[in-house]
Amino acid sequence: MLRVHPAMRGIVTVANHVAGPADAASPGRPHTVHRMREHTVEVVSDSGEGAQKCSQIFGAVSAKMGNGVWTVEIIPAEIQPPARAPEGASGNRIRLGAGQVTNWGDDTNLVVAFNEQVLLARHRAGALARDATILLEDKWATDDDADIRDAWLQAMREIADVGYRVVTVPMEERCLTLVDDARKGKNMFALGMLAFIYQRNLDLVFEQIAHTFRKKSDAVYARNVDLVRLGYDWAGAHLDFRIEITPEPNDRPMVVMNGNEAIGMGAIASGMELCAMYPITPATSVSHYLSEVFERFGGVVHQAEDEIAAAGVAIGASYAGKVAFTITSGPGLALKTEFLGLAVMTEVPLVVVNVQRGGPSTGLPTKVEQSDLLAALFAQPGDAPRVVIAPATIEECFHVMTTARRIAEAFRAVVIVLSDANLATGVQPFPRPEVDTRWHAEPADLSAVLAGRKPYGWDESTGLSRRIVPGQRGGMHTVTGLSHDEGSKVAYSAGVHGRGMAMRSRKIAVLSSLLTPPTPYGAEEGDLLIVGWGSTKGAIEEAVDRARAAGLSVASLHLRFLSPMEPGLTAIFQRFRRVATVEINYSDTMGDPYVTEENRRRGQLSWLLRAQTLVDVDCWTRVPGEPLRPGAIVQAMHDLMPPRGDA
Amino acid sequence: MPSDPRVHLALERLAPPIADFRSIVVGALAQAEGFVASVDPDDETRVATARAALGPFAEGRIDARALVALTAERAAIPAAYRDRLDRAVAVLRDVLERGVALHVVDVPSGTSLVAAVEGGLARAGRAFGAVLAVELMKGGRYRGEEHDGLLDQLAFRSWTRVERRFAPPLVVLVDGTDLHIGGLADFLDGREKIVLVVRGACPPAPLARLITPRTLVLQTVDDAGLEQVANSADTAVAAMVPDGCALFLHDPGLGREAWQRMSIWNMPRAPRQSLGGMSVWQMEEDLRHLSALAAGPVAAGESTPRAGGAPAPGAVDALSRWLLEQSSLSPEEPPMREARS
Numbered sequence: 001m002l003r004v005h006p007a008m009r010g011i012v013t014v015a016n017h018v019a020g021p022a023d024a025a026s027p028g029r030p031h032t033v034h035r036m037r038e039h040t041v042e043v044v045s046d047s048g049e050g051a052q053k054c055s056q057i058f059g060a061v062s063a064k065m066g067n068g069v070w071t072v073e074i075i076p077a078e079i080q081p082p083a084r085a086p087e088g089a090s091g092n093r094i095r096l097g098a099g100q101v102t103n104w105g106d107d108t109n110l111v112v113a114f115n116e117q118v119l120l121a122r123h124r125a126g127a128l129a130r131d132a133t134i135l136l137e138d139k140w141a142t143d144d145d146a147d148i149r150d151a152w153l154q155a156m157r158e159i160a161d162v163g164y165r166v167v168t169v170p171m172e173e174r175c176l177t178l179v180d181d182a183r184k185g186k187n188m189f190a191l192g193m194l195a196f197i198y199q200r201n202l203d204l205v206f207e208q209i210a211h212t213f214r215k216k217s218d219a220v221y222a223r224n225v226d227l228v229r230l231g232y233d234w235a236g237a238h239l240d241f242r243i244e245i246t247p248e249p250n251d252r253p254m255v256v257m258n259g260n261e262a263i264g265m266g267a268i269a270s271g272m273e274l275c276a277m278y279p280i281t282p283a284t285s286v287s288h289y290l291s292e293v294f295e296r297f298g299g300v301v302h303q304a305e306d307e308i309a310a311a312g313v314a315i316g317a318s319y320a321g322k323v324a325f326t327i328t329s330g331p332g333l334a335l336k337t338e339f340l341g342l343a344v345m346t347e348v349p350l351v352v353v354n355v356q357r358g359g360p361s362t363g364l365p366t367k368v369e370q371s372d373l374l375a376a377l378f379a380q381p382g383d384a385p386r387v388v389i390a391p392a393t394i395e396e397c398f399h400v401m402t403t404a405r406r407i408a409e410a411f412r413a414v415v416i417v418l419s420d421a422n423l424a425t426g427v428q429p430f431p432r433p434e435v436d437t438r439w440h441a442e443p444a445d446l447s448a449v450l451a452g453r454k455p456y457g458w459d460e461s462t463g464l465s466r467r468i469v470p471g472q473r474g475g476m477h478t479v480t481g482l483s484h485d486e487g488s489k490v491a492y493s494a495g496v497h498g499r500g501m502a503m504r505s506r507k508i509a510v511l512s513s514l515l516t517p518p519t520p521y522g523a524e525e526g527d528l529l530i531v532g533w534g535s536t537k538g539a540i541e542e543a544v545d546r547a548r549a550a551g552l553s554v555a556s557l558h559l560r561f562l563s564p565m566e567p568g569l570t571a572i573f574q575r576f577r578r579v580a581t582v583e584i585n586y587s588d589t590m591g592d593p594y595v596t597e598e599n600r601r602r603g604q605l606s607w608l609l610r611a612q613t614l615v616d617v618d619c620w621t622r623v624p625g626e627p628l629r630p631g632a633i634v635q636a637m638h639d640l641m642p643p644r645g646d647a
Numbered sequence: 648m649p650s651d652p653r654v655h656l657a658l659e660r661l662a663p664p665i666a667d668f669r670s671i672v673v674g675a676l677a678q679a680e681g682f683v684a685s686v687d688p689d690d691e692t693r694v695a696t697a698r699a700a701l702g703p704f705a706e707g708r709i710d711a712r713a714l715v716a717l718t719a720e721r722a723a724i725p726a727a728y729r730d731r732l733d734r735a736v737a738v739l740r741d742v743l744e745r746g747v748a749l750h751v752v753d754v755p756s757g758t759s760l761v762a763a764v765e766g767g768l769a770r771a772g773r774a775f776g777a778v779l780a781v782e783l784m785k786g787g788r789y790r791g792e793e794h795d796g797l798l799d800q801l802a803f804r805s806w807t808r809v810e811r812r813f814a815p816p817l818v819v820l821v822d823g824t825d826l827h828i829g830g831l832a833d834f835l836d837g838r839e840k841i842v843l844v845v846r847g848a849c850p851p852a853p854l855a856r857l858i859t860p861r862t863l864v865l866q867t868v869d870d871a872g873l874e875q876v877a878n879s880a881d882t883a884v885a886a887m888v889p890d891g892c893a894l895f896l897h898d899p900g901l902g903r904e905a906w907q908r909m910s911i912w913n914m915p916r917a918p919r920q921s922l923g924g925m926s927v928w929q930m931e932e933d934l935r936h937l938s939a940l941a942a943g944p945v946a947a948g949e950s951t952p953r954a955g956g957a958p959a960p961g962a963v964d965a966l967s968r969w970l971l972e973q974s975s976l977s978p979e980e981p982p983m984r985e986a987r988s
Binding site for chain 1: 670677678681696699700701702703704705707708709710713714717718781782785786
């Protein structure tokens with residue numbers, strides 16, 4: 001029988017799923033198997049209770065079993081937030097699908113919550129479907145502390161009006177039969193329950209546990225396996241439902257990783273040899289990953305004393321003949337500003353990965369935002385044109401590094417790769433890359449410099465020049481951040497300064513000329529075109545599909561190159577009655593006090609597009625500290641849809 | 648490849664400098680292939696290469712053909728030299744394909760050790776010749792009659808200072824009776840590393856005469872110390888000798904004086920009969936030379952010099968006192984005052 005606490009009588013409802021045949025092979029009580037195209041589950045706990053580990057293992061196993069997966073971390077801003085506080089909720093949302101899953105979806109269907117306060121956090125965030133099933137640790141209802149019992153009752157009252165189906169689970173009680181400290185066991189118990197519910201292959205689960213705890217002792221592995229079995233058996237004996245999401249056939253070999261791992265692997269695949277960094281959330285895990293594996297491929301991770309030094313080291317390494325990269329997040333990008341100017345002026349190739357988070361200042365270190373676009377383009381005294389590229393998927397996080405390195409090298413330019421916290425921590429399977437050795441940079445050409453060749457021998461029409469690296473015979477020259485001529489001679493004359501500016505700017509125009517116009521998703525023309533960039537692609541395109549299915553004439557366009565901007569946008573925009581951006585950054589809302597059409601601060605891409613195309617590009621932006629939900633975007637599409645007759 | 652397990656052990660220990668050499672060749676090959684592509688009249692090949700180099704992210708987003716038109720420098724070399732360019736690439740590939748076997752020399756019994764080492768280095772040195780040939784072609788300075796020889800063998804004596812810093816390490820399997828060492832000194836330059844794996848009986852201290860201030864010299868029976876050989880910043884030579892030989896290490900990093908740099912673990916008695924053309928007297932001389940290098944300064948009150956290692960406690964004080972006495976700087980007897988009086 002399900003154990004239902006007296007305080008929850010009246011709020012326990014039965015999920016209204018389509019029932020399938022019972023699975024006779026499973027243990028315990030009879031249960032109904034619900035066959036679905038997709039399902040979303042969250043595991044939430046206090047920080048330090050391992051909900052993330054549980055979710056990561058579950059997500060990886062699901063991907064290995066062929067399901068589409070997208071995971072999003074639910075993570076507090078503090079390293080050690082207070083226990084049993086809604087603000088401290090830590091865990092993951094995992095959206096599973098029969099086919100590819102491109103975003104975290106709208107609502108969660110199943111929650112495993114280690115206490116009622118973290119459950120409240122998700123409830124208050126509007127994250128849960130109204131018919132969500134909640135597996136909730138029940139020990140707090142009978143806790144010795146009256147305040148805790150009271151908090152439990154308050155929480156139950158708060159969620160009582162929603163149609164959640166709450167199933168209490170004696171997680172701690174059961175775990176204590178195997179371990180002394182249940183805080184270090186519940187997550188594996190929860191993993192066992194999920195493995196039962198979603199019919200995961202236990203051998204794969206154990207393999208993944210072995211991988212996850214590969215640096216721990218055999219005893220730790222064995223204990224975790226026992227805990228998983230405990231959770232699995234408990235679920236089999238006490239739950240009356242299971243979920244089946246049959247993967248679509250796919251014979252392509254797949255890999256599964258998060259965006260930061262993809263960036264690290266992409267850096268290796270692109271032949272980069274130096275990553276200089278200073279730890280900053282949410283970028284740091286790129287260097288964590290690289291520091292484990294980079295040396296095997298001849299690379300070095302250099303943790304500098306600060307963000308500025310990290311940029312300096314990367315520039316120095318690039319100057320010496322390779323293309324190095326540095327990784328950071330918003331506040332770090334601000335600190336690197338002066339050195340980025342030096343790299344632009346000296347035309348030292350450099351790749352900067354900026355994993356965006358909420359800002360300004362320390363802002364929201366662990367939360368997603370797309371607020372660094374304008375900073376990436378313009379935050380620089382003087383004119384310092386640089387290339388800005390934004391990958392839109394985890395797969396693109398891998399491949400963008402090769403393209404970024406190549407552009408940096410060919411154009412002697414600074415290339416900023418704008419990722420974000422959603423891509424950084426999200427996990428998604430994608431086809432295994434077929435690595436090509438031609439992705440690697442050629443080694444520095446140290447042959448003698450031909451007579452007459454200058455260190456900035458700009459081609460007059462393109463601004464491109466051939467790089468001279470230290471050690472080349474006949475290539476000796478000074479390198480300076482001062483304005484200089486082709487021979488790298490410091491020169492303050494107006495003509496020389498202007499020419500240098502023109503040459504550096506022209507490279508961006510040249511790159512623009514090489515870019516192919518993008519293709520809208522959904523339709524080539526229509527009423528509304530949504531323009532996005534970065535990690536919102538999956539949510540926007542799902543929203544387009546839903547809106548078009550509902551009869552809306554809407555399409556989307558997702559940009560990867562933001563400087564230079566992809567060509568042909570004006571012509572594309574003119575085929576739609578209204579154009580608007582959807583972004584995770586701040587914009588004023590018309591109707592807010594003092595906000596007028598003239599002074600309105602707009603979404604960052606919106607601002608750029610208006611300047612670039614002279615089209616009246618509107619925007620719908622939010623800064624919720626979490627990824628956008630496709631349902632919310634669909635609603636925005638309805639709101640943005642031009643009225644009939646509005647040309 | 649010789650089956651002697653010591654050869655494989657030595658190759659394992661020399662893996663870092665072998666990797667250094669191979670990385671140079673890999674880099675040179677990539678550059679040479681890039682140059683071949685740049686002189687290749689086939690635009691489609693150049694475009695395909697450029698497209699691949701941009702990676703899958705750029706597919707459908709960047710026009711690789713236009714990029715090639717803008718950025719690729721089309722090099723020109725005389726048609727007559729095109730085959731030399733291909734040959735240079737082939738040489739580099741061949742050097743890489745030979746793998747570690749390139750770094751092993753088996754000296755047939757009764758033949759010249761020095762000639763075998765010279766041949767081994769020249770074979771590997773073809774890579775340097777090929778690199779130079781490609782560079783000359785890039786710069787339009789290749790002259791057939793003058794430079795064609797670069798692609799055959801490039802003797803060690805022709806290597807530049809930079810090339811000697813990336814010299815290919817060698818493991819040399821040689822009979823103890825053929826250990827005529829003197830000529831090896833010519834190859835101990837830059838960062839050359841040579842490990843001799845000695846077959847059969849051999850003189851007790853064959854490497855003693857190779858000791859110079861900047862050369863790491865090791866005699867060992869097993870792989871002890873070979874890691875130091877591999878990681879030495881300077882030139883190094885080692886011999887894996889049979890039991891009963893002198894076992895020592897001369898490590899240039901350990902001090903300015905010879906006795907500070909010397910460590911001797913086994914000093915055998917002088918042999919009683921000649922071996923492989925080495926007279927008893929020569930072999931005794933090698934041992935005496937070794938002892939002399941390891942002898943520390945004579946401390947006051949001691950009749951014999953101390954062997955390598957730190958001076959005995961009090962020896963430094965005694966030596967200082969003796970020096971003061973000799974220079975008449977002792978405070979008890981101020982020499983200058985005496986001179987004036």
